Amino acid sequence: MDIDPVGFNSHRSVLVCKNGCVASSQYLASQVGIDILKQGGNAADAAVAVAAALNLTEPSSTGIGGDAFCLYYDSKTKKVHGLNGSGRAPGKLSLEVLHKEGYNVDNPLPVNHGHSVTVPGSAAAWCATIEKFGSGKLTVADILEPAICMAEEGFPVQKITAHSWAKGSWLLKDERNEHGQDLLVDGQPPRHGQIMKNKSLASTFREVATKGTAGFYEGRIAEEICKAVARFGGVMSMEDLKAHTTTFEEPIRTDYKGHMVWEIPPNGQGITALMALNILEGFDLKAMGHNSAEYLHTLIEALRLSFADVAQYCADPSKVHVPIEKMLSKQYAAERRKLIDNKKALPNVCPGERLKGCDTVYFSVADSEGNACSFINSNYMGFGTGIVPAGCGFTLQNRGLNFSLDPTHPNVVAPNKRPYHTIIPAMVTKADTGELLASYGVMGGFMQPQGHVQVLLNMLEFGLDPQQALDAPRFCIGHGHTMGEGSLEHVAVEEGIADQVTSALKVMGHNVTPNIGGYSRALFGRGQVIARGPWSFIPGNGEGSVYWAGSDPRADGAAFGY
Template sequence: MEAEQYMKFNSRRSPVLATRGCVASSQPMASKSGVDILEAGGNAADAAVAMAAVLNVTDPASTGIGGDCFALFYDASSNTVKGINGSGRSAIDVSLETYTHLGFSDNNRPPRHHGLHVTVPGAAAGWVDTIETFGSKKLTLQQILQPAIALAEGGFAVHPISANHWKEGVDSLKRESNPHGHTMLLGKRPPRTGDIMRMPLLAKTFKTLAACGKRGFYEGHVAEAIVDIIQSNGGRLSLADLKGHRSTFEDPINTSYHGVRVWELPPNGQGITTLMALNILEDFDLKEMGHGSPEYLHHIIEALKLSFADSLEFCADPNKERVPTEELLSKTYASSRRNLLDPKRASSLVTQGNPYPFSGDTVYLSVVDNGGNACSFINSNFLRFGTGLIPKDCGFALQCRGMNFRLLEGHLNCIAGGKRPYHTTIPSMITSAEDNNQLLATFGVMGGFMQPQGQVQVLLNMVEFGMNPQLALDSPRLCLRIDQQAKMGQDLVHLEESFPSSTFDALWSKGHKVKSMSGFEREMFGRGQVITKGDWWSAETHCGEGERSQVLWAGSDPRGDGMAVGM
């Protein structure tokens, strides 16, 4: 009944328009906290961290301080896009031999809740570093975390999507080897929609972080509790691994597409998948095919197959491996991959290309402030509650990002000590391809391997078909099933039920295996947020003309509980 009640998309929502700042997230209380921080004098980076912390309280199955974060920051004073990688690394003393000695292999991997899957939680350091590097310097960390602390202590009403997340992840909290899992429950059960939930232990952790900075998380009682629960579940992370953790500041990668420039963080994140797919699609007349037509969907599916085949092979920690990022983003390389796309038939097997010349659960939020700065921010535990492991007296779950390592000798993404895994979380931005790199949008679509797929589809909705941000998010999507251990080929394609039956039939005739998804299952298509500066996506306007170009337009995905709020 809940699926029918909460996941029927039978209403409309207008885009939110604003002139002094705007936020968008998957939870109303998180969006409110972002506006509160902006009104208190904070900037886009300050608001983004406040929202990320509130989301840890209100949707802890998806995100939190026990996971990782990534951010892109647009600096309006210099018209530049800067990036921070807040993802964690594996234990220094772990290796492929560690896994093989325990009987694990690429085809027989540790169970999801195993402590080996926990990489160092990078979110705490990422939050602090985002504020210290990109923040306004007008607000303290205590002030920025206070909205989350107040909600965790005072209680909040649980929203429908979050309640479903809690229900789906409850088994991981009740395992015998997870003695503190009950602290994330309401009594002995997950909270239901409308229940009042309090998380005093999480508030305590936030207070420690606010008072002591990064040391309050990566050293002392919080760090000790993290290591205790990991090692008691077979993991190898140590206090030294936590103390040695550092975020990294990185130059974003980009590609041009039909007059706009799309920005992503470089590997170990999978943002390169989005850019490669756009490069492949660039020379096709998608608008002529028609939005949502079988031909249009076929080309998106095949371009994504090609780009995922490459990113799953070559995307890894560039500090440990030679990742051919520049070669993969070459327009010449894209042309060679595009030639493999059959416009009439689904590919039966797609392997990675050769980019070398002559010869390798989540929340997303978005903020634009009154000064024109923007922050595209994403935070994740990976699957529901990650590993589900809860450190004693801490109130948060530990991620399971280590699941994305390959256990295959010689693979660029093979497990190794102190290494970051292939990471699915990817914030994005759009600027003008010319005209002094003006901000056009900050956007993202959360949801594991759906993220680049969602980004491509939402961006095409705006660039090719002139949709406003809310309509671009409302439109039905496809989701290609991704299997890291298999070659990309005739994999299952999920379509939202709102596509007509004729579309399903036409895709089957092209050789695609298609399945319709409805109810809460529609969350697999991602929960996105978009804020654009100006209505450059509209065919009826010309970007840069007058005051109209300064108006912010925002949308929040109907597949989530959230909302956009303008000032």
């Protein structure tokens, strides 16, 4: 009998704590967040500290060379705020430029081309999160200090991270990428348990700690970013970096059976989850049975219909009109609901070219005052381009690959435009009182809205606690990392869903790949949940002063509290 190299068979109880909580994909990063909370920082302060620590400990998923989004719950006002920290295309990049260089729908950019680098938004997002939502008790330097110390002194690499580090290390070894060696040990990716140092990243963090956003978007770091992008054929300029701004967004939301679910609006894909929930609200999901064939079929079809619309319309709303109100209307959901036949799968409903998505980190933080921060940070495809600017210690994202190269599409590449974005944080509040119910998310390309729906319904419809909700096996339509014509016909099913269920899905017309396990479980994303308040899984259904938290077993992390 073959032994699963990762395991996924250990019991983990849901964490319950009183004063504060962090759930992330790395143990060390979760501990950093707890330390910041104990120093008097709030959820926003701790979230940025966790983001920096994850840049160090899980660079094959995230970093300051990528983008970030967050939702912040203010317990005093009971209001959910949104922050969009995604970057834009260089001012000199256009579809015409790409066409002249031979790139088009049939010949897309390589994953490590300089043109795929959009302006990194994370540094500005981190500073804006602290300035707008932070406690005011800690400085940026205080918040980044734990990651700086860990970068200088070294940290042991965790198991699943070591696997993904090795998988993406070919980008760091590219002969044009001379500073890719900064993220290797003697020319090789670090092994599980090996000590890794990154003094160049510590230097970058110190620049931001002392100079704020100017330390990243002007001066030495900005110059090195432009030089590195140019070496790989890109056109990013110092002006592009200096002009970057973070935007504060009014979150979009929908009421699912008295639970207000919040997402970041486009250019992000969070609207996909909300549209699917609107469709699903009209079904008696609980009566179908958890992860039954009928249940999974209904979720699959609702998500496929939602993806079809989002693929057609989602783009940078500052450049093109996105019909958000129509897409989120209950009437529109009712019309889409009629298309679902509980006996046979819909034909392929997703138009257009293939989009890509990949590894990310999602994490959640809550503090003793009842504030919460739902935060997500990403390089896009693993290490992104893998391009490392000299003396900086981080890789540059390749988020620009998610622009369309179809001149008629709203998401077509254009100067200073944000691309369709896959990374999405989420929150849940009580629809009538505004009380916080959950800060949660699931990372992983186009798996993300699918994970949001599945994990939420595990709790809402079936009474699973946050850890059980994350432990439960999932499906992934498309391929998780791609979406486009033909791709949504495929349904991957995780090990743990009964064989008779997958057989029934095949009879219904679904193209199913069953029993996916081991490291391949990464396809189904990695989530984190912090909940409080009146959920059915809470004894007495109402102890609102206690946090209930879970961390995805598909990653290296855990939920920590105090």
